[in-house]
Amino acid sequence: MSTNNTIFAGSKPKPEEKKSEEYKPALASYKPILYKIKLRAALDSSDAPHLDPSSSIWKDLHSLVDQDVLNDAYALTLQVKDLIHSADPDLVLETRREPKVFGRFQVKASYGGYDKHGNASFSKFKAVSDFISFRIPTGVPWMLSNIQRLVAAITKLDGKYYIKPDKNGGQVEILDRHVVRETMPKDLCCFVYAYLPGIGHVIEFQVNHPFASFAFGRDSYLRDHPEENAKLVDLWREKFYPTMRDILMKEVQPTEEEKDLIKAKFLKLYKGKQSDPDLIDILEGEGFLAQMA
Incomplete structure (x- = not known):
């Protein structure tokens, strides 16, 4: 269980990002406008407060996506941040x-109703749901x-949302800002998707423990840079991620036996590999540092 309440509980860090850093690409095509018009028309026709990942609209949007659409979404990132903070x-x-890369969208769009493992999935929705993306760091509690x-x-911003069930069966349902069903958390992350009328794109929010964010970031990097596999650690090997997840989800300080288990897995994983100081910092915050030394 983390003791760093300031960061993990959701307090805003200082200093704030400067507005001058906002990404403003030139509009090179009409597709971003058509994309947002089509999406808004579909969502405005429903009074439901939730996004429906099974809707046919997501597949209909695929033909309008190009790098200009992805750049347009990224250019709205700070506007979304300001809206949420309002x-x-x-x-x-x-x-x-940086903006999402069109090639990555094409890969996701190619799954056709399945995930990369061949399991049934809302992949048509997932392909267009993260053109704008945020992480919200949080401790498990x-x-x-x-x-x-x-x-x-x-x-409050008159948006629509969808809370994705986690892969271990956890689910959060919220009605009138109150939790009505909660079997979550069963993982160190929760994906929440939102549509805000003034933005025109679906926005992904990853409510993640920092360990999950580090692991997912490493996954993405190794996916895009397979040549680095010999140097960098894959945190799914040796069942390191699920072992850490199960320990952290208990919301208590790890036992000596658990510390020894993590130490053994960690040393085996990192033998001959590049060290990860950021991961060490995360483990330190969760009471494992003495075992890492």
Whole structure:
């Protein structure tokens, strides 16, 4: 269980990002405009407060997506951040560093109703749901409250949202800002998707423990740079991620036996590999540092 309440509980870090850093590409095609018109027309026709990942609209949008659409979405990142902060000024929002790449969209769009493992999936929705993306860092004890805060902000802004069930069966359902069903968390992350009328794109929010964010970031990097596999650690090997997840989800300090288990897995993983100081810092915050030394 983390003791760093300031960061993990969702207080906004200082200093704030400067407006001068906003990404403003030139509009090179009409597709961003058509994309947003088509999406808004589909969503405005429904009074439902939730996004429906099974809707046919997501597949219909695929033909309009190009790099200009992705750049347009990225250019709206700071505007989204300002909107969310107008509803909840202290919610931490970590932004994506660069626009999504069209080739990555094409890969996701090619799955056709399945995930990359061949399992049934809302892949048509997933392909267009993260052109704008944020992470909300959280410790396990504050995960649910941060999800509630985010949903309250989206609702206050007249937006629609969808809370994705986690792969272990966890699910959060919120009605009138109150949790009505909660078998979550069963993982160190929760994906919340939102549509805000003034933005025109679906926005992905990852409410993540920092360990999950580090692991997912490493996954993405190794996916895009397979030549680095010999140097960098894959945190799914040796069942390191699920072992850490199960320990952290208990919301208590790890036992000596658990520390020894993590130490053994860690040393085996990192033998001959490049060290990861950021991961060491995360483990230190969760009571594992003495075992890493």
